[in-house]
Amino acid sequence: MPQVKLTGKFRAAADDADTLEIEARTIRELMTRLVERYPLMDQHLDAGIAVAIDGEIYRDNWSVEIPPDAEVFLIPRIQGG
């Protein structure tokens, strides 16, 4: 089961948890499960989130598959110059 680690403001939305175990095969499924468990997370999903899976950062592509024992980080979506 993937270990999902939370940073920054996402911890606040998840009752201050820093690591969650969530069964999910894709980022989309992960997002769905997350909001089911923590409704406050919903506010961050539209534009505010990126997902790092084993070190690779995904911003928009929610179809990406999550390997079974992957390290997953939820990080804020960033802006650049």
Added chain:
Amino acid sequence: MGHDTSYTDQEFKVVGTRVNRPDGIDKVTGRARYGADAYAPGQLVGLFLRSPHAHARIKKIDTSRAEKLKGVKAVVTSADLPDLTDGNRGLLDILENCMARDRALYDGHAVAAVAAIDRQTAKRALKLIKVTYQVLPHVTDVDEAMKPDAPIVQEYVATDGLPSNVSQVNQFGHGDVDKGFAEADVIVEKSYKTEQTHQGYIEPHACLASVSPDGSGELWVTTQGHFGFRINCAQLLGMDMAKLKVTASEIGGGFGGKTHVWVEPVALALSRKANRPVKVVMDRDEVFKATGPTCSTSVDIKIGAKKDGTITAASAVLRYQNGAFPAIWGMLGAMTSFACYDLKNVKSVGYDVLCNRPKVAAYRAPSAPMAAFGVESTMDLVAEKIGMNPVDFRIKNAAKEGTLASYGPTYGPIGIGPTLEAVKNHPHMRARLGKNQGRGMACGFWFNFGGQTCTDLNIGLDGSVTLTVGTVDVGGSRASLCLIAAEELGIPYEQVKANVADTASLGHNDMTEGSRGTFSSGMATIFAARDAIEVMRSRAADMWEIPLDDVIWEDGQAKAVGKKHGNLPTLSLKEIAAKSPNTGGPIAGHNEVVADNAGVSFASHICDVEVDPETGATKVIRYTVVQDAGKAIHPDYVEGQFQGGAAQGIGWALNEEYIYGDDGRLQNAGFLDYRIPVCSDLPFIDTKILEIPNPTHPYGVRGVGETSIVPPLAAIGNAVSNAVGVRMDHIPMSPPRILKALEEQNS
């Protein structure tokens, strides 16, 4: 989709060569058309009335006399821009920034706009608009804004249920810093401040807006992302996105500042009201006062290390001034602060703080330079205390493949170690220094990102190739993209012509920001070209009447393979193109991709300065940039990015700053007193490109545009310290600040 983005090691034929850019002749002959260079029949001149107060309630705006002035065709206030944002506060913030609603939130905040037949008339009309203000207390300093009794900038922002200027707090890191500091032999703790700077692009914001009574419209605009501008403008004005065609002009610099709408929605509103095209060109003082500079900051850094140089813990508290609207800049500062290092125990807390200053926008690797100034200055102090060479100290603690980044994920193959080794071995490090001269070095990090991208590639009857991209070319990316298309197709560079399409001609593309232009459009170009090659293989198979599997593509031509038809002459791209009408029609390739994993980027800079101890003036006498590019598609423009970022960082380090008076008004809104480096201020800037392939790009490309602005602040601070022995903790290190520090040291 479905294309494999993995890096494959290959020999390049044209990628990596220094070809002439396709838009070069237009740009050296004055033919290239920028934001202010478009004209439309019957166009009006749009001008803005702006608040002279840092913070004021707008009690009344009387536009009646302006409206009556002959030649005035429209006057617009917030009443003409109703809130259509449906509870989306972020979007309402954008609208409110474009035109003040009940309050003016900073000096220069737009309160009204007029469209008139000429500039003189529009200017007179602005004088006839009467605004009744009730001046409110203001705050412009980030530390002041965090005090409990500070004036509140945005009433909807709260901390623990109480009105506050802190819009968010974000913490990153891992391990136990208390435990780590307890293990340290040496701890250095220091606070730093940096002042607000502007991107300082030479082209002011400009657009030509035209809205028809049927609700359709066109916008010609200088922007880093016309698709994003379309979304914002359509949403704010209640237009259909498909009915608003946005064309990106040539762009005269952006560096992040042209990723936001400022005047464009208002220009469209003026045009809609006047039913005439309206051209808006900002004056330079408006650019400084009312477009997005970067943050001013106040940061505290603490680093502990063992005598052998191992860092045991590092922490940072970072307070970033966001201007009058909530944003994410403190968060980014916290994410980037310790990204260069492999740390067991690390904690960064970023505060985003509102002030009565213009809305902050991204500025090249936004937020990273200020955090790096604090961290990299402190790194030198720790190295000094444990008696270790600062380069060796950094090498010992550098992040590497497998390091858990301080902002979360684990790194793949990265370039911080190699850039440091390159610095250590660079002849610059061994060059002799004279009196009052000193050398400093520092490291920098930027994420880089990709994003949504859509590209077309069309092959003409004569075999010439039109590459149509949707990412704005801010610094020569069309040359790089033509190189990539030529490489894939196996044809000469000159045979490809790249164009930036308007929003009606291509699917959505994210902004050119985050160092994504060449990375993401490059990836989409590779895949679009491979699509087109598949089409050409199939056409060749048809022309030869052989099975598709017996046709391969090599060196820009189709080759028949296999025993039966191995002796068929090859078919070139040109030959296949010429026959295309009879083999199935036009030949094209297309790709939509979310190009993720742009490959994190690291740089290490070396800098020599000479300080005049009697005046505090600092001159940069030698400068070297070492950065990982993954793969340099066009080395000239990669070097150009390195040099340009370094120059901006040098300006920031030494002289650039927003100076606000006690009245909350900006005192230096012009290029005379906002001092960006001039030609005689700088030496040649040496560059060294490292190529550590990004595993998730077919060519190994990493974004290269931003990281180069991150190290200079600290590199120069460290050099000044080594030159005259004072540790500067306030950016810019302007002559009065350096002289004061020298005098305090001497007394």
Added chain:
Amino acid sequence: MAGVLVSTTINGDAVDFACPQDETLLDSLRDRVGLTGVKEGCGTGDCGACSITLDGRLVCSCLVLGVEANGREITTIEGMADGNKLHPLQKNFIEHAALQCGICTPGFLVAAKALLDRNSNPTEEEIRYALAGNLCRCTGYDKIVRAVQASAKEMRRKR
């Protein structure tokens, strides 16, 4: 606004335009003559993007009134190439990648030409000071100075 008629020579051609008396030459050139290669970066003489020559003298066109141009000779970036043949500076700016966004390029070229016209063999320092009135925010000036050096060398050879 009462306008006046101004008769000038621009890039060798006789050009008349009418403008209000308080209009800058920069605005006249761009909005009335259509020479939009002359750029506005600041309007206060601090960036050099609007550089032209007026009777052979390098000036910022934002600090000249349109009416002042009456009876005088102007050259702009549009007059720099000789037909299809680029000036060595133009060619070298492209070949040395001395431009990124390109907005400052016309001003730099006009100023660099003014320099090389009076000093065919400038030192690096002379080049840097002669171009100090032209701001570039993209390049850090490195490749610009190199392009000017290469042009000077090339032009000396041809002489």
Added chain:
Amino acid sequence: MRYEAPTSTKEAAALLAKEKGKAYILAGGTDLIVQMKTGLIEPDLMVDIKHIQAMQTITTSASGTRIGASVTGAEMGENKRLKKTWPGVVEATNLIGSDQIQGRCTMVGNLCNGSPAADSVPAMIAARAKAVVVGKNGRRTVAVEKIVTGPGQTSLAKGEVIEAITLPKRPARSGDAYLRFIPRTEMDIAVVSAGVNLTLERGVVKTARIVLGAVAPTAVLVPAAARAIIGTKLDDAALEKLAAACSAACNPIDDKRGTIEYRTKVAGVLGRRAAKIAYQRAGGA
């Protein structure tokens, strides 16, 4: 706005005297047009003096040098004789802005703009320059230091025009120099500046004038600084006294360009450095 381009000084003076609205003289326009652009001034009349012959030339006679009011900085820099006689005055004028600005700016414009930080003014005052003023009552000659009375203010009456600046005949073994401090290497307004003009006799300073800019509402003549070096060979002790006198004469403000502290300290540094250059130019060791 009305634009006029008279061909004589008298005509220019008459136009200015007659105008009921706000009238301005246009020479190089490098300050005036900026002020128009930024809305600081809204002229009703602008009188262009560049078509007046008497203002267009640099002439040298037995009594000294005369520089017409519309002579540009670039033209001064190209005049070898002027540069040799008055290197400090020329270098001060040549420091105004970029090459582009040099193509237009004038010393008289720099003076009449009334900025405390004007580069050419300390050098002119140090050189004992005089302004030739033409008005409806004829011509008068005024010491340059009497022209500016405060920031943006001059002693010129309505309808008066400066036609030229005159510099006195130069004794042998004289030298002048001007230095300013700016944060960049070019394109800035002086944060503090110093002009020095001196004459030697057998290597000893016989006469000297030292003037500071940007440290008070107008340029400041510092007789105490001159006294500190008169009679010396510019030894270190004399230079230190000069620097102290310069700093003591400062009455600056804190603003966006510099602090009181900074200006006071650096005025002494620049005074000392400029004196050394002037001394060398005068043939001192």
